[in-house]
Amino acid sequence: MQNFWNTVSKYPIFIAGVILGVLLNALKPLTPLMQRPLTAIALLGAVVAGFTCLSLTLRAMLGLNPI
Secondary structure (H helix, E strand, O other), rough: HHHHHHHOHHHHHHEEEEHHHHHHHHHHHHHHHOOOOOHHHHHHHHHHHHHHHHHHHHHHOOOOOOO
């Protein structure tokens, strides 16, 4: 039984590594765009707009009260 819990305890580290790897590989193509101020501002605006859209959509779908 100890071997089972030892194995299960390794899964959170594996999941964190996978998530970190996906994020790093997703952000790597965007780093050249951060060199120029105009594209950096546009990229930052697109990210903020995307999170805002996702947040508002999920709130509407789940019926949560707006803050």
